[in-house]
Amino acid sequence: MRDGKGSFICGLYGGEPYASGEQPESGIVKLNTNENPYPPAPGVLKALADFDGRRLRLYPKQDGGVLREALAAYHGIAKENVFVGNGSDEVLALAFRACFGFGEGRPVLFADVTYSFYPVWCKFFGIPFETLPVGDDFHPRADSFARQNGGIVVCDPGAPTGLAEGEAFLDGVLAANGGASVVIVDEAYADFADFSAISRAVAAPNLLVTRTFSKSRSLAGLRVGYAVGDTRLIAALTAAKDSFNSYPVSVVTAVAGAAALEDEAYYQAVVGKIKETRDSAARRLRTLGFDVPESSSNFLFAGCGSAVRAKAIFEQLKANGVYVRYFDKPRICDRLRISIGKPEEMDVLFARLEGYLAL
Amino acid sequence: MRDGKGSFICGLYGGEPYASGEQPESGIVKLNTNENPYPPAPGVLKALADFDGRRLRLYPKQDGGVLREALAAYHGIAKENVFVGNGSDEVLALAFRACFGFGEGRPVLFADVTYSFYPVWCKFFGIPFETLPVGDDFHPRADSFARQNGGIVVCDPGAPTGLAEGEAFLDGVLAANGGASVVIVDEAYADFADFSAISRAVAAPNLLVTRTFSKSRSLAGLRVGYAVGDTRLIAALTAAKDSFNSYPVSVVTAVAGAAALEDEAYYQAVVGKIKETRDSAARRLRTLGFDVPESSSNFLFAGCGSAVRAKAIFEQLKANGVYVRYFDKPRICDRLRISIGKPEEMDVLFARLEGYLAL
Numbered sequence: 001m002r003d004g005k006g007s008f009i010c011g012l013y014g015g016e017p018y019a020s021g022e023q024p025e026s027g028i029v030k031l032n033t034n035e036n037p038y039p040p041a042p043g044v045l046k047a048l049a050d051f052d053g054r055r056l057r058l059y060p061k062q063d064g065g066v067l068r069e070a071l072a073a074y075h076g077i078a079k080e081n082v083f084v085g086n087g088s089d090e091v092l093a094l095a096f097r098a099c100f101g102f103g104e105g106r107p108v109l110f111a112d113v114t115y116s117f118y119p120v121w122c123k124f125f126g127i128p129f130e131t132l133p134v135g136d137d138f139h140p141r142a143d144s145f146a147r148q149n150g151g152i153v154v155c156d157p158g159a160p161t162g163l164a165e166g167e168a169f170l171d172g173v174l175a176a177n178g179g180a181s182v183v184i185v186d187e188a189y190a191d192f193a194d195f196s197a198i199s200r201a202v203a204a205p206n207l208l209v210t211r212t213f214s215k216s217r218s219l220a221g222l223r224v225g226y227a228v229g230d231t232r233l234i235a236a237l238t239a240a241k242d243s244f245n246s247y248p249v250s251v252v253t254a255v256a257g258a259a260a261l262e263d264e265a266y267y268q269a270v271v272g273k274i275k276e277t278r279d280s281a282a283r284r285l286r287t288l289g290f291d292v293p294e295s296s297s298n299f300l301f302a303g304c305g306s307a308v309r310a311k312a313i314f315e316q317l318k319a320n321g322v323y324v325r326y327f328d329k330p331r332i333c334d335r336l337r338i339s340i341g342k343p344e345e346m347d348v349l350f351a352r353l354e355g356y357l358a359l
Numbered sequence: 360m361r362d363g364k365g366s367f368i369c370g371l372y373g374g375e376p377y378a379s380g381e382q383p384e385s386g387i388v389k390l391n392t393n394e395n396p397y398p399p400a401p402g403v404l405k406a407l408a409d410f411d412g413r414r415l416r417l418y419p420k421q422d423g424g425v426l427r428e429a430l431a432a433y434h435g436i437a438k439e440n441v442f443v444g445n446g447s448d449e450v451l452a453l454a455f456r457a458c459f460g461f462g463e464g465r466p467v468l469f470a471d472v473t474y475s476f477y478p479v480w481c482k483f484f485g486i487p488f489e490t491l492p493v494g495d496d497f498h499p500r501a502d503s504f505a506r507q508n509g510g511i512v513v514c515d516p517g518a519p520t521g522l523a524e525g526e527a528f529l530d531g532v533l534a535a536n537g538g539a540s541v542v543i544v545d546e547a548y549a550d551f552a553d554f555s556a557i558s559r560a561v562a563a564p565n566l567l568v569t570r571t572f573s574k575s576r577s578l579a580g581l582r583v584g585y586a587v588g589d590t591r592l593i594a595a596l597t598a599a600k601d602s603f604n605s606y607p608v609s610v611v612t613a614v615a616g617a618a619a620l621e622d623e624a625y626y627q628a629v630v631g632k633i634k635e636t637r638d639s640a641a642r643r644l645r646t647l648g649f650d651v652p653e654s655s656s657n658f659l660f661a662g663c664g665s666a667v668r669a670k671a672i673f674e675q676l677k678a679n680g681v682y683v684r685y686f687d688k689p690r691i692c693d694r695l696r697i698s699i700g701k702p703e704e705m706d707v708l709f710a711r712l713e714g715y716l717a718l
Contacts, residue, residue: 011461012541012591017601023420036416045412053404053615056580057395059573061382086445090604097483102370124456124602126485182371214418221415221610232371242376243483245449251580252611256412 015124018117021325029348031339032323034189034299036218038273038342040256041266044219047259048252055251062242064226064249070258071226081202081228083237084257086248088188088212088225091237093121095208095227096151098240099182101127103150106181110153111140113161113331115186118153127151134331138163138293138301142172152177155186157193160327160337162295166195174207182233185209191216191271192278193296201228208233215298216271217260224249224257274298278340284350285338288357299339307333313356320352374483377476380684388707390698391682393548393658395577397632397701399615400625403578406618407611414610421601423585423608429617430585440561440587442596443616445607447547447571447584450596452480454567454586455510457599458541460486462509465540469512470499472520472690474545477512486510493690497522497652497660501531511536514545516552519686519696521654525554533566541592544568548656550575550630551637560587567592574657575630576619583608583616633657637699643709644697647716658698666692672715679711 021033039045061068064084072079085091100108105128110118112131122129132144138161145152154173156165170185177183185197187209201209213224227237241248249257260267282300285292291303304310314326314336325337338349380392398404420427423443431438444450459467464487469477471490481488491503497520504511513532515524529544536542544556546568560568572583586596600607608616619626641651641659650662663669673685673695684696697708 012595013457013599013602014595015598015602017598018605020418020421020601020605023418030417033418035418038416039413040415044415048410048412048611049408051407053407054398056399056403056615057397057577058389059379059382059392059394059579060582062379086607086609087604090607093603098372120602124599218416220418220606223419223606223609236371236373239374239376240372240483242379243372243374243479244452245446246377246379247579247582248445248449248607250445250582250609250612252407252615253609256415256611 016120018120022323024323027321029322029341029345031341031345031349032325033220034215034297034339035220036215036270036274036298037340037345038218038270040218041260041263043259043263044256047256051252051255058251060247060249060251060254062246063238065254067224067249067254067257070261074261075198075228077202077228078231080231081234083227083229083234083241084249085225085227085241086253087214087223088186088210089117090248091210091225091227092117092184092186093124094237094240094244095184095210096121096127097125098236099184099208099233100151101125103181106148106150108151108153109145109147109149111155111158113138113158114140114153115155115159116327116329139165140169142169142176145173146176149177149181151181152183153186154183155188156195156197157189157296159188159297160299160325160332161293161301162189162297162299163293164193164195164296170197170200174204179206182206182208188212189215189297192275192298198228202230205230205232213257213260217267218270219257219260222253222256224253224260274340277343277346281338281340281346288353299337302336302338304334304336310334310336313353316356317349317352322349322352324349375479377479381682383682386680388681388700388704390700390704390708391684392579393574393656393698394579395574395629395633395657396699396704397577397629399577400619400622402618402622403615406615410611410614417610419606419608419610419613421605422597424613426583426608426613426616429620433620434557434587436561436587437590439590440593442586442588442593442600443608444584444586444600445612446573446582447545447569448476449607450569450584450586451476451543451545452483453596453599453603454543454569455480455486456484457595458543458567458592459510460484462540465507465509467510467512468504468506468508470514470517472497472517473499473512474514474518474547475686475688499524499528501528501535504532505535508536508540510540511542512545513542514547515554515556516548516655518547518656519658519684519691520652520660521548521656521658522652523552523554523655529556529559533563538565541565541567547571548574551634551657552655557587561589564589564591572616572619576626577629578616578619581612581615583612583619633699636702636705640697640699640705647712658696661695661697663693663695669693669695672712675715676708676711681708681711
């Protein structure tokens with residue numbers, strides 16, 4: 001042993017992992033991991049209640065079975081254009097391995113302010129990367145991607161900003177890239193925005209779009225994510241999956257996940273309520289003096305004026321049972337990421353905030 | 360694009376994936392993927408029926424929560440000695456990344472006849488490896504591991520042989536290795552054998568033991584696997600997990616998996632029935648002229664005399680609705696791996712076999 005932290009024998013993995021938000025016990029107002037405040041669709045609860053546990057003695061279908069078929073039908077595409085995984089984090093991790101790192105040392109490109117798991121996956125797989133600075137408005141610049149690269153990842157709407165980029169930005173990135181590498185669009189929050197690249201992904205040979213059921217479908221605990229893209233990208237993703245874990249999606253997850261696609265009205269109603277609460281919460285935060293950019297997601301990115309103040313508010317809220325997310329990182333350490341809860345949960349948040357600001 | 364298979368733009372993943380057994384529709388006698396012919400424990404079915412689907416809107420605990428705690432209690436160890444994953448394939452994949460490849464080019468060592476996923480994981484992560492030939496009796500030789508290495512993997516009982524190696528072999532491997540690297544013991548089938556290295560793993564700094572609920576616990580469709588080892592190995596596994604997918608174990612999987620540990624009598628009865636069926640099936644196969652080594656697993660490794668004959672029997676059985684596993688690989692292409700089903704399923708197998716042999 002050479003030291004106390006992971007370096008041992010001829011070595012152990014010592015990479016800096018992704019730090020996900022806390023998962024505390026109940027009894028708090030939980031606005032820290034962008035979960036959905038509303039329950040899954042009634043059809044999901046029924047599918048779970050009706051599920052015959054005796055089926056679990058057999059392995060699942062390797063490709064996600066009924067869930068993959070339901071997703072293909074939902075988007076009106078072939079199942080060969082769909083890849084199903086254990087949450088979009090797993091789908092993205094496998095996509096990095098399947099599509100990136102083949103550029104003879106050319107770096108994968110993504111924004112400096114984006115989902116902080118991207119550099120972790122690059123390091124996990126030994127894929128070179130470079131970050132491109134976003135503007136002071138936190139928007140990435142499409143033309144900044146016009147350079148030799150081994151792949152591109154964009155998050156639209158952006159994490160942790162909530163900003164929408166849309167079709168013109170995507171066109172700019174694709175044009176800047178010139179088809180030289182695979183472009184992954186992470187659409188974890190796209191159900192709360194107006195634009196999705198999914199219809200484009202089936203047509204373009206080098207565009208992969210990833211989605212999750214953890215936000216808009218209220219199924220963070222079930223672990224469902226998927227990707228849509230050219231059949232050759234999906235085949236590479238499948239080969240990577242089958243080189244890591246043949247059966248990542250449990251039978252329960254496949255059945256309940258498929259059921260989540262059957263009640264479009266419920267899903268639209270939930271998304272609509274969250275967008276409405278989001279927009280009124282943004283207005284209330286602005287009247288309290290926070291800098292809140294227009295969100296196209298299920299969270300707000302509230303500027304507090306300084307890192308000291310952001311951290312103080314974060315800790316004060318936590319001490320009073322309201323969990324939000326604080327990132328101790330360059331450029332964003334003066335902000336708080338606040339997930340959208342039910343109106344009554346937001347009222348608790350604002351009561352605590354007003355109490356703090358009155359001090 | 361340069362060719363038609365995966366080499367595209369600046370490249371896509373083109374590794375040779377693990378080939379898992381077929382998962383055909385029902386209506387056949389399925390003896391091809393070592394599943395358990397008996398249902399999960401009644402307590403698992405009850406836990407599923409009682410599960411409140413509304414919980415799924417929240418993320419799971421990152422460490423497997425109640426399942427990790429139940430496993431620690433079951434083995435009488437600290438939860439810091441337990442790592443939970445989405446099937447033991449995922450646990451092994453993460454363990455390869457967490458513990459192997461730090462040996463400055465020294466190869467990971469495993470037998471030439473063993474679980475065929477080991478070389479796939481090495482290639483997936485770019486870890487050098489070398490295989491060591493087993494004897495003509497298919498037993499690996501402990502002294503063959505006495506060489507510079509970047510890690511060791513043994514499967515006990517062995518796949519696809521079903522052979523038990525036991526404590527003396529493990530002691531020999533550990534002595535041969537001299538503590539220079541991590542030794543992983545894959546115990547996917549140990550519930551059907553007499554020896555387990557789990558009690559040893561907590562004491563040794565460089566021994567990691569992996570287990571699955573897919574065989575003895577009748578939960579292949581739920582995806583539960585785990586590892587037991589020194590807290591430093593578990594910490595490295597956790598860092599690797601958190602660098603790939605923070606939440607691999609769904610809330611349903613954690614709750615139902617924990618319930619599977621509560622009914623020891625049911626589990627022992629199921630394992631006892633399978634061992635009894637296994638041993639009588641081995642005798643019947645030997646009387647039919649097959650070469651069947653003593654199995655300590657839930658399958659038999661039947662030598663058919665020649666590759667041509669093994670493949671012919673495999674195809675004949677499949678054509679008649681009985682699925683077994685044939686490996687078109689050096690040294691084992693003259694054998695069939697036959698999972699143990701219910702006695703009546705084995706009767707169907709033997710009726711088909713006797714029909715074929717009478718031709």
